[in-house]
Amino acid sequence: xxxxxxxxxxxxxxxxxxxxxxxxxxxxxxxxxxxxxxxxxxxxxxxxxxxxxxxxxxxxxxxxxxxxxxxxxxxxxxxxxxxxxxxxxxxxxxxxxxxxxxxxxxxxxxxxxxxxxxxxxxxxxxxxxxxxxxxxxxxxxxxxxxxxxxxxxxxxxxxxxxxxxxxxxxxxxxxxxxxxxxxxxxxxxxxxxxxxxxxxxxxxxxxxxxxxxxxxxxxxxxxxxxxxxxxxxxxxxxxxxxxxxxxxxxxxxxxxxxxxxxxxxxxxxxxxxxxxxxxxxxxxxx
Numbered sequence: 387x388x389x390x391x392x393x394x395x396x397x398x399x400x401x402x403x404x405x406x407x408x409x410x411x412x413x414x415x416x417x418x419x420x421x422x423x424x425x426x427x428x429x430x431x432x433x434x435x436x437x438x439x440x441x442x443x444x445x446x447x448x449x450x451x452x453x454x455x456x457x458x459x460x461x462x463x464x465x466x467x468x469x470x471x472x473x474x475x476x477x478x479x480x481x482x483x484x485x486x487x488x489x490x491x492x493x494x495x496x497x498x499x500x501x502x503x504x505x506x507x508x509x510x511x512x513x514x515x516x517x518x519x520x521x522x523x524x525x526x527x528x529x530x531x532x533x534x535x536x537x538x539x540x541x542x543x544x545x546x547x548x549x550x551x552x553x554x555x556x557x558x559x560x561x562x563x564x565x566x567x568x569x570x571x572x573x574x575x576x577x578x579x580x581x582x583x584x585x586x587x588x589x590x591x592x593x594x595x596x597x598x599x600x601x602x603x604x605x606x607x608x609x610x611x612x613x614x615x616x617x618x619x620x621x622x623x624x625x626x627x628x629x630x631x632x633x634x635x636x637x638x639x640x641x642x643x644x645x646x647x648x649x650x651x652x653x654x655x656x657x658x659x660x661x662x663x664x665x666x667x668x669x670x671x672x
Contacts, residue, residue: 441557449566458490576610
């Protein structure tokens with residue numbers, strides 16, 4: 387039995403190696419890149435129609451479209467934690483996770499990665515940021531210690547696990563963080579390596595890890611300049627203005643959905659096909 391297991395293991399490894407060697411020739415992969423490029427062109431035209439150009443407006447638009455099912459094949463969106471991600475698409479890690487959005491079921495890393503690809507396409511400086519979702523309301527001194535340990539060790543440290551992802555944006559010199567995981571967007575300003583909620587009634591403070599979900603170092607977020615109260619109020623007002631505009635023009639969003647629904651289906655079909663191939667070869671841990 388032991389010998390049979392070893393033989394099967396060697397066969398599996400050989401199949402994995404052959405799959406990786408041929409991976410970039412897989413017909414499903416070009417479909418993903420080509421269809422997503424079409425989507426980005428359509429999104430850009432749509433944003434121009436709505437006169438959306440700034441970083442804060444673009445991510446507000448992205449969030450609105452996600453949570454209203456405008457970028458979902460089934461026309462709705464549900465928050466769902468899932469590990470059903472493909473891997474190793476030409477080392478485009480954000481691309482691997484972002485495309486899960488089109489299924490209509492996704493979690494924080496998917497929404498953050500999707501927003502990053504949108505912002506990248508408009509040449510807005512941005513990063514996905516890992517953090518610890520401070521549900522226990524740890525004080526700022528302890529958060530700074532945990533942030534230091536995470537940065538020094540560059541790996542999850544028990545209590546200080548990386549359990550959340552959101553976005554950093556530099557919008558014409560204004561630096562801020564935004565969480566679009568849920569329909570109520572949360573805006574944060576940075577101060578000495580911690581993210582503070584714009585809303586003073588919400589006491590959430592989050593540590594800012596300098597490495598993203600994939601272990602890639604971004605920038606030293608401890609050097610992000612805090613926003614003034616006036617700047618925070620201005621960004622808040624911009625978000626509210628954009629949301630009002632989107633709601634008034636919601637019929638345009640429905641037209642966009644109908645025009646792109648088949649595109650979403652094609653992306654999902656190719657994505658799921660690649661996922662199943664990788665799963666059969668046990669390249670994805672379940």
